[in-house]
Amino acid sequence: MFQPVVDYLKKEMTLRSWNGPFTKELVQRPGDFGLGQLPDRLKPDATTTMICGFCATGCGLNIHLKNGQAINLTATTDYPVNLGMACPKGWEALTPLNAPDRATKPLLRNASGEMEAVSWEVAIQTFVTRMKEIQKKHGNESIAFMSTGQIPFEEMAFLGVLSKFGMQLIDGDANTRQCMATSVTAYKQSFGFDAPPYTYQDFEESDALIFIGANPCIAHPIMWQRVCRNKNNPEIVVIDPRKTETAVSATEHFAIQPKSDLVLLYALANLLIQNGWIKEDYIEAHTTGFEGFKTHVAKFNLEMASKATGIAPDRILHLAKTIHEKKKVSFWWTMGVNQSHEATRTAQAIINLALMTGNIGRPGTGANSITGQCNAMGSRLFSNTTNLLGGHDFLNADHRHKIAKIMNIHVDRIPQRNTLAFDQILDQIDAGKIKALWLIATNSAHSWINQKRVVETFKKLDFVVVQDMYHNTESAQRSHLILPAAGWGEKEGCFINSERRIGVIKNVRKAPGEALADFHIFRLIAQGWGLGEMFKSWTHPEAAFQILKQASAGQPCDITGIEDYDHIDREGGIQWPLPHGTKLESNQRRLFADGKYFTPEQRAIFHYENPRPMEEPTDSTYPFLLLTGRGNSSQWHTGSRTEKSAVLRKLSPRESYIEINPMDALEFEIKDQDWISVQSRRGEVKARAFLTQTVQRGQLFMPMHDITTNQLTHQSFDPYSRQPSYKCCAVRLKS
Ligand SMILES: Nc1nc2c(c(=O)[nH]1)N[C@H]1C(S)=C(S)[C@@H](COP(=O)(O)OP(=O)(O)OC[C@H]3O[C@@H](n4cnc5c(=O)[nH]c(N)nc54)[C@H](O)[C@@H]3O)O[C@H]1N2
Ligand SMILES: Nc1nc2c(c(=O)[nH]1)N[C@H]1C(S)=C(S)[C@@H](COP(=O)(O)OP(=O)(O)OC[C@H]3O[C@@H](n4cnc5c(=O)[nH]c(N)nc54)[C@H](O)[C@@H]3O)O[C@H]1N2
Ligand code: SF4
Ligand SMILES: [Mo]
Numbered sequence: 001m002f003q004p005v006v007d008y009l010k011k012e013m014t015l016r017s018w019n020g021p022f023t024k025e026l027v028q029r030p031g032d033f034g035l036g037q038l039p040d041r042l043k044p045d046a047t048t049t050m051i052c053g054f055c056a057t058g059c060g061l062n063i064h065l066k067n068g069q070a071i072n073l074t075a076t077t078d079y080p081v082n083l084g085m086a087c088p089k090g091w092e093a094l095t096p097l098n099a100p101d102r103a104t105k106p107l108l109r110n111a112s113g114e115m116e117a118v119s120w121e122v123a124i125q126t127f128v129t130r131m132k133e134i135q136k137k138h139g140n141e142s143i144a145f146m147s148t149g150q151i152p153f154e155e156m157a158f159l160g161v162l163s164k165f166g167m168q169l170i171d172g173d174a175n176t177r178q179c180m181a182t183s184v185t186a187y188k189q190s191f192g193f194d195a196p197p198y199t200y201q202d203f204e205e206s207d208a209l210i211f212i213g214a215n216p217c218i219a220h221p222i223m224w225q226r227v228c229r230n231k232n233n234p235e236i237v238v239i240d241p242r243k244t245e246t247a248v249s250a251t252e253h254f255a256i257q258p259k260s261d262l263v264l265l266y267a268l269a270n271l272l273i274q275n276g277w278i279k280e281d282y283i284e285a286h287t288t289g290f291e292g293f294k295t296h297v298a299k300f301n302l303e304m305a306s307k308a309t310g311i312a313p314d315r316i317l318h319l320a321k322t323i324h325e326k327k328k329v330s331f332w333w334t335m336g337v338n339q340s341h342e343a344t345r346t347a348q349a350i351i352n353l354a355l356m357t358g359n360i361g362r363p364g365t366g367a368n369s370i371t372g373q374c375n376a377m378g379s380r381l382f383s384n385t386t387n388l389l390g391g392h393d394f395l396n397a398d399h400r401h402k403i404a405k406i407m408n409i410h411v412d413r414i415p416q417r418n419t420l421a422f423d424q425i426l427d428q429i430d431a432g433k434i435k436a437l438w439l440i441a442t443n444s445a446h447s448w449i450n451q452k453r454v455v456e457t458f459k460k461l462d463f464v465v466v467q468d469m470y471h472n473t474e475s476a477q478r479s480h481l482i483l484p485a486a487g488w489g490e491k492e493g494c495f496i497n498s499e500r501r502i503g504v505i506k507n508v509r510k511a512p513g514e515a516l517a518d519f520h521i522f523r524l525i526a527q528g529w530g531l532g533e534m535f536k537s538w539t540h541p542e543a544a545f546q547i548l549k550q551a552s553a554g555q556p557c558d559i560t561g562i563e564d565y566d567h568i569d570r571e572g573g574i575q576w577p578l579p580h581g582t583k584l585e586s587n588q589r590r591l592f593a594d595g596k597y598f599t600p601e602q603r604a605i606f607h608y609e610n611p612r613p614m615e616e617p618t619d620s621t622y623p624f625l626l627l628t629g630r631g632n633s634s635q636w637h638t639g640s641r642t643e644k645s646a647v648l649r650k651l652s653p654r655e656s657y658i659e660i661n662p663m664d665a666l667e668f669e670i671k672d673q674d675w676i677s678v679q680s681r682r683g684e685v686k687a688r689a690f691l692t693q694t695v696q697r698g699q700l701f702m703p704m705h706d707i708t709t710n711q712l713t714h715q716s717f718d719p720y721s722r723q724p725s726y727k728c729c730a731v732r733l734k735s
Contacts, residue, residue, distance in 0.1 A: 045065055045066055045067070045068075046065055047062050047063065047064050047065065048062070048063050048065065048506055048508065049061065049062055049063070049076050049079065049569065050063055050489075050503070050504060050505045050506045050508070051374065051495050051497070051503035051504065051505055051573075052086065052089070052090045052093055052374065053093060053150070053374050053487070053488030053489070053495075053505065054089040054090065054093065054374060054636055054641075055089070055219065055220055055372065055373070055374060055636075056220070056370070056371035056372055056373060056374060056375075056376050056377070056497050056498040057081060057082070057220050057221075057222045057223050057497060057498065058081050058374065058495060058496075058497025058498065058499075058501055058503055058573070059075065059076070059079065059081050059082035059085070059086050059087075059090050059222055060075070060076035060079025060081060060082055060503070060572070060573075061073045061074070061075060061076060061086065061090060061093065062074045062075070062076050063094075063489075063506070063508045065508060068508075069508065069509055069510065070094055070489060070508035070509050072094070073090075073091070073093065073094060075090065075091075078572065079572055079573070080200070080501075080572045080573065080587050080588065081200060081222070081497065081499075081501065081573065082222045082225075085222050085225050086222065087221040087222060087633050088633055088634045088647065088648060088651055089633065089634065089636060089642060089648065090222075091647075092642075092645040092647050092648050093488070093489070094489060094509070095644060095645040095646075095647070095648075096469075096487070096640075096641040096642070096644040096645060097487060097488075097489055097490065097509055097512075098644075099470070099644035101470050101471060101472050101644075102469060102470060102471070102484070102512045102513070102515065103468060103469060103470055103471035103476070103482055103483075103484030103485065103515060104471075104484055104512045104513025104514060104515055105117040105118070105484060105513055105514050106118050106119070106120055106122070106123030106481070106482065106483055106484060106514070107471060107481070107482040107484075108122065108123065108126055108480070108481050109479070109480045109481070115471070115482065120514060120516075120524065123481060123483060124524050124525060124527075124528040125528065126481060127465060127481060127483075127525060127528065128525065128528040128529050130436070130462075130463045131143055131167070131436055131463070132529075134435045134436045134462060134463060135167075135168075138433075138435055140168045140169060140170055141170055141171065141428075141433065141434070142433065142434055142435045142436065143167070143169050143171075143434070143435070143436040143437075143438070144169065144171040144172060144173075144420070144425045144428070144434050144436070144437055144438075145159070145163055145169065145171075145172040145173075145437065145438040145439070145440065146172070146173055146174065146175060146422055146425070146437070146438070146439050146440070146442055146444060147159055147160070147172060147173070147174040147175070147379065147383055147385055147440050147441070147442070148174060148175050148176075148373070148375075148379065148440055148441035148442045149174060149175060149176045149179065149180070149371075149372070149373035149374070149375050149376035149378070149379040150175075150373045150374055150375060150441050150442075151375065151440070151441050151493070151518050152375065152378070152491070152492070152493020152494050152495060152505060152519075152541060153375060153378030153379065153381070153382040153383065153493065153494055153495070153496065153548065154382075154493045154494065154519065154541040154542075154544035154545055154548065155491075155493055155517070155518040155519045155522065155541070156174075156375070156378060156379055156382055156383035156384075156385075157382045157383065157384060157389060157544060157547075157548055157551075158518075158519055158522040158523075158535075158538060158544060159172075159383070159384075159440060159518070159522055160172065160382075160383050160384020160385055160389065161384055161389070161407065161535075162522050162525060162526050162529075162531065162535070163438075164384055164414070164415055165407060165409055165413045165414060165534075166413075166526060166529060166531040166534055166535075167529060167531075168413070170415045170417065170419065171419045171420045171425055171428075171434070172384075172385050172419055173385055173386065173419050173420065173421055173422045173425060174379045174383050174385040174386065174442075175373075175422075175441075175442040175444070175447070176373070176376050176379045176380060176383075176385075176386075177386075177421055177422050177721075177722065177723060177724075178339075178422075178447060178448070178723065178724060178726075179335070179338065179371075179372045179373065179376060179723075180338065180369070180371055180372065180376050180379075180380060180723075181338070181386070181421075181718075181721035181722060181723040182337070182338035182339075182340075182343035182344050182347055182718055182720075182721040182723045183196070183333075183338060183347055183369035183371075184380055184386065184721065185344045185718075185720045185721040186343075186344050186347035186348045186351060186369075186607075186721075187351075187369070189344070189348065189605065189607055189720075190348055190351045190604055190605055190606075190607060191351075191592075191597045191598055191599070191604055192597050192598030192599030192600070192605075193391060193555075193556040193557075193598035194380050194381070194387075194391060195556055195557075195591055195598065196368060196369050196371070196377075196498065196499070196500060196591075197360060197361065197366045197367070197368065197590055197591040197592050198330070198366040198368040198499055198590055199499045199575065199588040199589055199590045200223065200226050200498075200499050200588070201363065201588040202330050202363060202364050202365065202366055202368070202590065203223060203226035203227045203229075203230060203330075204226055204227075204229050204230045204231070204364075205230070205232070205328060205363045205364030206230065206232070206234055206326075206328045206329065206330040206364035206365070207232045207233075207234050207235070207326045207327055207328050207329070207364065208234055208235040208236075208237065208322055208323065208326035208328070208329045208330070209227060209230075209234055209235070209236050209237070209329075209330050209332065210237045210239070210323075210329065210330070210331045210332065211236070211237065211238045211239065211240075211246060211250070211332045211333070212239045212240075212261060212331065212332070212333040212336065212337055212350060213239065213240060213261065213333055213334055213335060213336015213337040213338075213727075214238075214240075214246070214332055214333055214334035214335075214336060214337075214370060215240065215242075215244040215245065215246045215247075215334070215336075215629065215630060216246055216332075216334075216370070217244065217245035217246040217249060217633075218244070218245055218246070218630050218631070218632055218633050219334065219372075219629075219630045219633075220334075220370060220498075221633050223370065223498075224246065224249075232328075232364075234251075234326075235251050235252065235322050235326065236249070236250040236251045236252070237250060237251065237252045237253075237254065237319060237322070238250040238252070238253050238254070239254045239256055239261065239264070239336075240253070240254075240255070240256075240336055241255055241256055241257065241258045241336075241627060241695075241696060241699060242255070242627065242659075242694050242695055242696075242699075242701060243255060243693065243694040243695075244694065252315075252319070252322075254309070254311050254315070254319070255310070255311075255696060256309040256310060256311060257308065257309055257310045258614075258625055258627060258699065258727065258728050259340055259341070259342075259614045259728060260308040260309040260310075261336075261337065261340070261346045261349070262342055262345060262346050262349055262611040263300060263304065263305050263308040263309065263611055264305050264308070264309050264311070264316070265346065265349035265350060265352075265353065266296070266297045266300035266305075266349060266608070266611075267297075267300040267301065267302060267304065267305030267316060268305075268316065268319060268320050268323065268353060269293070269297045269300075269349070269352060269353060269356065270297040270298060270300045270301065271302070271316070271317060271320040272320055272323065272324060272353070272356060272357065273294055273297065273298075273356075275320070275324070277320065277321075277323070277324035277357070278356045278357060279356065279357055279358030282355070282356075282358040282595070283355070283356055285595060286355075286595040286596075286597070286602075286603055286604060287355050287356075287603050287604045287605070287606060288599075288601060288603045288604070288605050288606070289605050289606035289607070290356065290606050292606065292608075293352060293356075293606040293608050296608045297608070302316055302317065323353065323357055323359075324357070327364075328359070328362065328363065328364030328365050329354075329357065329359045329364075329365060330359070330364055330365050330366050330368060331350045331353060331354050331359070331366065331367050331368060332368045332369075332370055333347060333350055333368070333369055333370070334369070334370045334372070335372070335629060335726070335727065336629075336727060337350070338369070338721075338723055339723060339724060339725055339726040339727045340614075340718065340725050340727060340728075341612065341614050341615055341716050341717070341718060341725045342609075342611060342612055342718060343718040343721060343723055343725070344607075344718050344719075344720040344721050345607065345608065345609045345611075345720075347369065348606075348607040348608070349608070350367050351367040351604070352606050352607075352608070353367070354366060354367035355367070355604050355606070360592055361590065361591070361592035361593045361594070361595060362593070363590070366590065370498050371497070371498040374488075374495050374497070375494075375495040375496060376496075376498075377496035377497065377498065377500060378494065378495055378496040381496070381552075381557050381576075382548055382551070385419055386418065386419060387418075388400065388403055388414070389403050389548065389551040390403070390548070390551035390552040390553075390555050390557065391552075391555050391556065391557050392551075392555070394414070394415055394416065394417060394418050395416070395417070395418065400414045400416070403551060406547065406550045406551055407534075407547075408534075409534065421717075421722035422444070422448070422722075423715065423717055423722060423724070424722070425437075426448075426453070426454065426457050429457050429458075429460055429461060430457055430460065432460070434461070435461060435462045435463065436461060436462060436463040436464070436465075437458070437461050437463075437464050437465070438464075438465040438467070439464070439465070439466045439467065439468075439475050439479075440467045440468075440518065441467065441468065441485070441518070442475070443468075443473045443474055443475045443637070443638040443640060444475055445458065445473070445474035445475040445477070445478055446473070446474040446475070446637075446638040446707055446710065447637060447638055447704070447710065448710065448724070449710060449713045449714070449715045449724040449725075449726055450682055450710065450713055450714060450715040451707075451710040451711050451713075452682060452683055452711055453682075453715065455478065458478045459478075463480050463481070464478060464479040464480050464481075465479060465480065465481045465482075465483065466478075466479040466481070466482050466483070467482075467483040467485050467518065467521060468482065468483075468484075468485055468640070469484075469485050469486070469487040469515070469640070469641075470640050471484070473638065473640050474638070474707065483521050484513065484514060484515040484516070485515055485516065485517070485518050485521065486511035486515045486516055486517045486518070487511070487641075488505055489505070489506075489507075489508055489509045490507060490508075490509045490510070490511040490515070490517065491505070491507050491511075491517035491518070491519065491541070492504070492505065492506055492507050492517075492540070492541045492542070492565070493505055493519070493541040493545075494541075494545060494565070494568070496576070497573070499575060500557075500575045500576045501573040501574065501575045502559065502562065502568055502573060502574050502575070502576065503568065503573040504565045504568050504569055519540070519541055519544070523535065523538070526538075542564060542565055545564070545565070546564075549562065552576075553579075553580075555577075556576075556577060556591075556598050557576045557577055558576070558577045558578070558579040558580075559574075559576050559577065559578055560578075560579055560580035561578035561579050561580045561581065561582050561584075562574055562578055571584060571587060572587055573587070574587075575587070575589050614716075614725070614728055615714065615716035615725070616681075616714045616716065616728070616729050616730045617730060618698065618730045619730065621732065622679075622680065622681070622730035622731055622732045623698065623730075623732060624664075624698060624699065624700050624730070624731050624732060624733065625698060625699050625700070625728050625729070625730060625731075626678070626680070626699075626700050626701075626702060626712060626713075626728065626729050626730070626731045627695070627699060627700065627701045627702075627727050627728060628701070628702050628703070628704050628709050628710075628713065628726050628727060629701070629703065629704060629726075629727065630703065630704065630705075631652065631653070631703025631704075631705055631706075632651065632652050632653075632703075633651075634647075634648040634649075634651035634652045635648070635652045635703070635705040636705075637704065637705065638705070638707075639705055652705075655687075655688055656685065656686065656687040656688065656702075656706045656708055657687050657688045657689075657690045657702070657703075657706075658676070658678055658687040658688070658689060658690065658700050658701070658702050659690050659692050659694060659695045659700060659701040659702075660689050660690065660691060660692070660695065660700055660733075661691075661692070661693065661695050661696060661697045661698075661699070662691045662692070662693065663697055664697055664698070665689060665691050668733055670689045670691075670733070671689070671691075672689060672690065672691040673688050673689065673690075674688065674689045675687070675688055675689075676688075676689050676733055676734065677733070677734040678700070678702075678712060678731050678732075678733060679712075679731060679732050679733075679734065680712040680713075680714065680729055680730065680731045680732075681714065681730075682711060682712055682713070682714065683711040683712060685708035685709075685711050685712060686708075687702065687706075687708070700731065700733075704726070710726075712729060712731055713726055713729050714729035714730075
């Protein structure tokens, strides 16, 4: 028996027999153990509101309870995000909790290579002894973790503090690297802080909305519903190589050549400057670096942009005119921008357009990155991965001292360098330097770029721990130890949505078997590692929330004015910032109304650079460019959750498919629904041909939900954000 854990379990969990029934005593206990235990304020048969656990829209859902257990849900009508709407994933959110492949007990790989159920005591003992052995032999840099944007930020912070300040690891990245790293880097450099400026009301107030590399009809359906409520008869411009559902619904679609965005955006900037269509007073008062930018873009003329994008010059000019003539122009971008080899500069080229035309800080405007996962923004601010808690900087001594004081630890416990990005972690595994990897709420063996390489790299590890709701994800299958986690609906905590709104999730279902909330898995590990004292005040998520409030003090994301979870609930979510002592004037707040940015000079900075060619262009051997992304609104990423709902399965294709232009199909003698072979330099997969005009000639599209897609992708990265460039690689077809 592993004494520290046994003692802890005895003390903290005496009321629980692991497989025991859901008892009244448990309902009334403080804390959150993934035991279907309602907050005290809730009646067992009440209805309560919580935030959806899929995308970053952050819709409010009414959860209907019977005997303290969620039995059904409906979309919340008075929640300021969704106003009574929800997409299929939201409506089906409870179903994946019942799946038979939930991880219900810790599983440990035995000597014959099979996974065997073990007690939590054995699981934690194994975790601690193996990790400590590796650490002793190979040093602090021999263990890394990969966290997530899909668990409450109190849990992310616990993981970040436990691993980095407690266990003394240095390298822990998050799956937001795959998703938001570009926006983070772009905002930080341009605005001085990772600060998406908008509120969803802007969707309804703009008179022109420009979507770049974003397909909200599929990926953020309720945001799109908000666009549909816009009464200004707005111009809706979609810039996307594919004729997506969003492009079809727009007033203008620019089917540009993939990765030609930067040239287009610089040419637009040049046109606005040449025609005097810029807000000089705003530029003068609130920005820096414009003169250099002006010189830089001078060479990007219409002809050049037309050649690069495949769009006629007069249409580009018309777009510049639209930006000039409309009073409230908002720019929105997502993965078509973030997942590219020159992503950060592309995002900043969008930011530059908003700045130079004064389209920021006013209703209906903004340079607005849409986030992906339910708590991507929480991960960005509080996961202690890519920055120090509360948007602080690991490299800044003052910041380290501030956080050490709040955490009541010696400042030397805080790493003095930034984490390696996940691709660099993989390189270090290949180099034999990193020996153990801990994956929490992410399924990298499916979702990371160039999957075969990931899988090969995992084999080199001495110890892989996967902490997940399900025991059979592609990553779990490659692990030595699986820690069974409670999921959304089975625990408490907060998410931050795309418009910076903090919302609460609640514990409305008992987690199956011995699955525990991640929060309490971290508590067990802390105890087992000998760090019980360090975390004595981290008793339950709301206690952690109070600690994190302090970490935000004085930062642009200051939330010291939020009292507690009840306060968040009463207000219908609260957008950051809300410093102590400030009154919440409105539940639709945007940043930069005063033109003051978070840089030392309080000015936004123009960043720019010459476009570079993509790393793997097409050639005569691999003549097609493969695009990847979301396929439909019923599938979520690697499918671990959405595949568990019969309804969602019915709403999505069941077989691998690849979209191909009918003219290309004709040339290659491919018929609709034929199984064809798709080959890249990394591998070969089979998919059914889906003939459609939505893709241009020479381009193909595969949804990322399919396990095979990332067997084809080519690993290349934006140099500043180190976000993978998922959205283009060269392939060929064989019928
Ligand atoms: N149903 C569903 N919804 C989701 C998710 C899900 O898995 N399923 N995931 C969530 C997450 S984490 C995220 S990050 C978001 C992603 O949301 P989106 O980014 O909107 O979705 P994607 O399909 O990945 O990519 C958007 C578009 O980028 C285009 N694109 C590709 N290359 C280029 C290019 O070079 N230039 C331009 N301008 N466009 C290009 C693609 O054709 C695609 O239509 O969705 C969130 N919502
Ligand atoms: N080709 C291609 N690949 C892509 C993309 C693309 O556009 N094209 N998009 C990328 C993007 S934007 C993203 S965000 C990534 C997403 O990639 P992943 O994060 O790897 O995908 P998910 O399927 O969401 O994995 C989340 C895992 O967490 C588990 N989980 C859910 N809730 C909990 C919880 O509360 N606790 C614990 N411990 N586990 C939980 C789920 O069961 C699941 O296994 O994929 C990236 N991959
Ligand atoms: S739009 Fe996003 S947050 Fe809203 S119900 Fe659908 S998945 Fe959930
Ligand atoms: Mo994402």
